[in-house]
Amino acid sequence: MSHTEDRRQGALLTARGIHKSFGANHVLRGVDLEVGRGDVVALIGASGSGKTTVLRSLNGLETPDAGELRFDGGPVVDFGAQAAGQDGGRSGRRTAARTAKTNRAALRDRSAMVFQHHNLFPHRTVLENVIEGPTQVQRVPRETAVGRAEELLARVGLADKRDAYPHELSGGQQQRVGIVRALALQPDLLLFDEPTSALDPELVGEVLTVMKELAEEGWTMVVVTHELQFARQVASEVLFLDGGVVVERGAPAQIFTDPAEERTRQFLQRVLHPLD
Amino acid sequence: MSHTEDRRQGALLTARGIHKSFGANHVLRGVDLEVGRGDVVALIGASGSGKTTVLRSLNGLETPDAGELRFDGGPVVDFGAQAAGQDGGRSGRRTAARTAKTNRAALRDRSAMVFQHHNLFPHRTVLENVIEGPTQVQRVPRETAVGRAEELLARVGLADKRDAYPHELSGGQQQRVGIVRALALQPDLLLFDEPTSALDPELVGEVLTVMKELAEEGWTMVVVTHELQFARQVASEVLFLDGGVVVERGAPAQIFTDPAEERTRQFLQRVLHPLD
Amino acid sequence: MDWQLVVDSFWPLLLGGLAGTIPLALASFAIGLVLALVVALLRLSSNPVLSWIGRAYVSVIRGTPLLVQLFVIFYGMPEIGIRLDPWPSAIIAFSLNVGGYAAEVVRAAILSVPKGQWEAGWTIGMSPARSLSRIILPQAARVSVPPLSNTFISLVKDTSLASLILVTELFRKAQEIAAFSSEFMTVYLEAAFIYWMFCTVLAAGQNALEKRLDRYVAH
Amino acid sequence: MDWQLVVDSFWPLLLGGLAGTIPLALASFAIGLVLALVVALLRLSSNPVLSWIGRAYVSVIRGTPLLVQLFVIFYGMPEIGIRLDPWPSAIIAFSLNVGGYAAEVVRAAILSVPKGQWEAGWTIGMSPARSLSRIILPQAARVSVPPLSNTFISLVKDTSLASLILVTELFRKAQEIAAFSSEFMTVYLEAAFIYWMFCTVLAAGQNALEKRLDRYVAH
C-alpha cells in the first residue's frame, strides 16, 4: 500500500488521565495511553475491567468525565474543561455541551471501529454497507466508493458477496465485512472490540488473519481482545487493564512470559490454563 | 459419592444409525454412539456439523427420523418403526405418534441437560430453579429437595446464592446453577451442549473445573465442546463429527496427536492454531 | 363554559363511571383474558382445525364493529331463545371482544419467551401444560403488560357503547345531562376529563405492575 | 332476515365504504404516521420539556374518547374562530388520534433497533438525523408493521364516528338505510360484513408487506 511508509512515525493519539463513571460506577480511573503511527496496541483484561469503555472513549462513543485526548499533534481535547463548565452555571453548561459535541465528532472522524457483534446494517447489502460512510458522509462519488469497496472486499476474500445481505453470511464473513466497512473510511486509527469473541472457534482464524495483514501493512490499531496468541504475535504493545486502571504495559514477550504484576499473572493463568 | 462404584459397568446408552433432517437439510446421516457407565464422551466438530442435534436426539428434544436408541439394557426405542408407521395409514400414524411420545419421555427421564445459554428460569430464584424438577415432576418432598439442592449448591461454591435471581449472577455462576439443576434430577446421563462457549474467557475455568470433578466422581457425561484442552484431559472418548457423520472416534491422546483423518487434522489445526 | 353545569354534573358523571364504566370494564377484562389465553393456545396449536378456529374468531372479532357485536348479543340472541339482561349481555359482548384483541397479545407474548425455556422445562421432565403454566406464562406476563393495558384503556372507552343495550355508564350519563342542558360540548369535555383521569390512574397502575414484574428479569 | 333489503342495500353500503370510510382512513393514517414519528421523537428526546410535550399529547389522545376529540375539532373550534368543513375536520381529528396511538408503536419500534446500529452509524460519521432516516427507521418499519396495521384496522372501524360530524361513510349509510326500513339488525350485520371484508383485505396486505420487509432480515 502506498501510505505504508508515512504511517510509522510520531504519536498519533495520546490519552491522559481518562476518567469515566456510569452513575455510581467509576469505571475508568485515570487511563493513560499513547498510540504511535503504525502501532498495534492490544488491550487485555477481565470482563468488566473497562476495556470497551476505553476504546469507546477514543472515538467519542463515550464522553469521558475528565482527562484529555490529543490526535496527531492537533488541538488537545480537554474533558476536564467540560467538567469545570458544569459548575459554571447555565451558559457554562451550554458552552461545555457544545464543545463536547465538537470534540466527539472530531475524535470520531479520525477513527473507525469494528464491533464485537459486527453491527452491520441488516437492510443493506454488503456493498451498500461498505459505501454508506464514504458516499453519505464523506461525499466520495459513488463510482469511486464502489471501486474502492470492491477492491477491499476482494482483499478479504469476499468479492463474490458484494450483493449478499449480512444475514446470508457466516459470522466470520460478517466480521470481515465489518473490517472492510471501517477501512473504507480511510481512518487514521482502527479500533477493534473483541472482533472474534462471538465467533465459532473454527472461524476465528479467518478474521485474525485479516487483522494480522492490516498490522503488517502499517495500519494503526487498538485491539481489545481475548486472543492472547494474536496479541503475542501481532501487538507492538500490550496493556493489561484491571478495575479501570492500566495495571501493566509492555512488549508482548515481556507481559506474557514475565508479567511484573501479580494481577496480570493471575489473569493470564486463568485464561491460558483454565483447568489447573 | 455413594453411587460412584455402580456406575462403572456396561453400556448405559447405545445409539444406532440415527438420521435426522430439518426439511431438506439432512443433518444427521447415520450416527452411532455408545456410552458406557461412567464414560465421558466428548463431541467435537465444526459449527453446523450436527453436534447439538446428536445431543438433543439423546434426550428427546429432537425425534430422529430413523435409527434406534437403547437405554441401560432396556427396550429398544426404534425410530424406524415410526417412519414405517407413517406409511401405515391413519391408525398407523396415530400409533406411531403415541409411541414417539412415550419414547421421547422415556429418553428424557433418564438424562438431564446443561445448555449453552443456561436457560435458567429468570423468574425463579436459584433454589427454586434447582428444586423445580424434583418437587414438581419427581414428587420429591420439598424438604428433601431443598436439602439436596443446598448440598449441591455448596459443592459448586454457590451456597450463598440460593435466593438470588439468575440475572444477578455472573455467566459462570449461571452455568454452575444450570449444572446443579441437572444434577438435582439424579439422572443416569448428563448432557452438556457447549456449556462454556458463551462465557468470558476468565470464567470458563470455574465451569470446566466443576465438570471435571463430576467426571472424576463417575458421572456419565456426553459433552459437546470447543474446549479441546478439556476434552483432552477429561474425556474417555472423543468423537469428531463432520457433515452429520462421526468421521473419527478414539482416545483423546490419539485424536489430538495423531488424527487418522485429514478432515480431523484440518479442523484441529484451524482451532488450535488460527493464525498459521 | 357553564361552570355551574360543570360542577353540578361532576358527581353524576363520576358516579356513572364508578358504578358503570369501571365494573363493566373490570369484569369484561378479567373474563376476556381467560378467553384470550384459550384463543391464543388454539392459534398456536399444531392442529389445523383448532388453529383455524382461533384465527377465524380473531378475524371476526377484530374485523367487525363492536357496536354490531353488542347488537347481536343483546338483540339477536333472543331470536334463538337466549335472552340475557343488559349487564350480563354487556359483559359477554365486551369479554368476547377483549378475547379477540388480547388473544393476539397473549400469543405474541408466549412466542416471545425464548424456546430454550420450553426446552429447559422438557429436560427437567415437565409436561407442556406444566411448562406453560409454571415457566412460560409468568414470563409472558411481563411482556404483555404494556399491550394489555392498551387493550384495557381502549375497553374503558369502548364501554360507552353499552348504553345501546341499556347499561347506564359514564357516557350515557353525559348524554342525559347534555340532552337536558343542550350544552353538549361542556358536558362531553367534562366526561372526557373523567375518562382521562381513569386512564391516567390505569397507566400508573401499569407502571407499578411492570416494575413489580421486572424484579426478577435482567435489564 | 329480509334478503331483498340485503341485496338492495349492498351497493349503497359498499359505496359508502369506498367513497367515505376508505379514503378517510387512508388520508388520516398517512398524516397520522408523520405526526406519530414527530411525537415519538419528542418522547425520546433528552430535553425534558419536549419529552413532556410528547407524553402529554399521547396521554390526552389515548385517555379521552375519540368522539369528544371529533366534537372539539368540529363543534368546538368555531368558538375560537376556526371553522372547518366536515371532511377536513374529520381528517384532522383522526390524524391527531392516529398520531397519539401510533406514536407509541413508532417509539417502541425505534427502541427495538439494537443500540449497536446507532453506534455503527456514529462511527461511520453519520449525524443522528441521518442515522435515524437511513439506518434506524428502515429497520423499525419491519417491527412496526403488525402493530400499525392493528392501528389502521381500528381506524377503519372508528371512522364510523365521522358520521357524527356530517361525514357520510359506510356506517352513516347503514344508519340511513336502517332508519328508513327500521331493519337495524339486518343492515348493521351487513355493514359489519363489509367492514370485515375491508379488514380481511388489509390483513392480507399486511402479510404481503411483512414478507417484503423480511427479505433482508435474518430469521
Next chain:
Amino acid sequence: GCGSSGESSGAGDELGLSGDTLVVATEGTYRPFSYHDETGELVGYDVEVAQAVAENLGLEVEFQETQWDAIFTGLDAGRFDTIANQVTITPEREAKYVFSTPYTVSTGVLVVAADNDDITSFADLDGKTTAQSLTSNWNDLAKESGAKVEAVEGWAQAVALLEQGRVDATINDSLTYLDYANTEDASGIKVAAETDEESQSAFVVTPERKALATAIDGALDELQADGTLADLGEKYFGEDVSQ
C-alpha cells in the same frame, strides 16, 4: 332487571305481557319528550303519558333507555313492549308495526339562523343544506323540499350548526323548538316557516301485540276524556298537544 318481574297473574296476561309490567323503550335524551331533569329523574311528556297509560291499565311501568339505533331492534326482539319516544306514524312503519291512536299532534317548524332572511318557506330549501336527526320524519320533508340533509345526533347539534353557519336550516318539531326557546337562549335562531301538515306520534307495538295496542287505545281515550293528556300538554308545552 328487564321484562319479567312479578308472577301474579293480572291485567298483563291478557295483553301478552309477562307479568304486570309494561316495558317501555325511550331515548331519555330527547327533550322535552323524554329526558332526565336536574335530579337525574327520567321525565318528559312521552314518559308521563306512558306512565298514565300504564296506570290506567293497572300495570307497573318500566322504562328502558336506549339510543334510537337500538329502539326498533329491541322492539322486534321482544325486549320492549312498546316505545314512547315521539314515534311518528308513517306508511313504512305501519306496514311493519301496529300503532295506537296518536297522543301527540304537532306541526313542524323550519328553523334558520336569526340573521338569515333568504329562507322564508319550505320551497326556499331547494339546494340548501339542513341538519336533521335521522330519527325524525322531518328528514323526509327536508328531502322532499330539495334540501341536502346532514344527519346529526340531536337538536342541540343542529342548533350549533345553525349558529355556526354550517347549515342553512333545520326542520324539527314545533314542540322541541318551543321548549328550547322557553328554557335556553334562542336568540341565534328563529322560525322561518311552519308546516301545514300535522304529524302524529303514537305508541307502537309489534303485530303480535295487537291486543296491547287496542288496550292502549282505550286508555288514551279515557285519559283524553278525563283531561290528563291536556294537563300533561299544559305542563310541558303550555297547550294541549294531544289532538
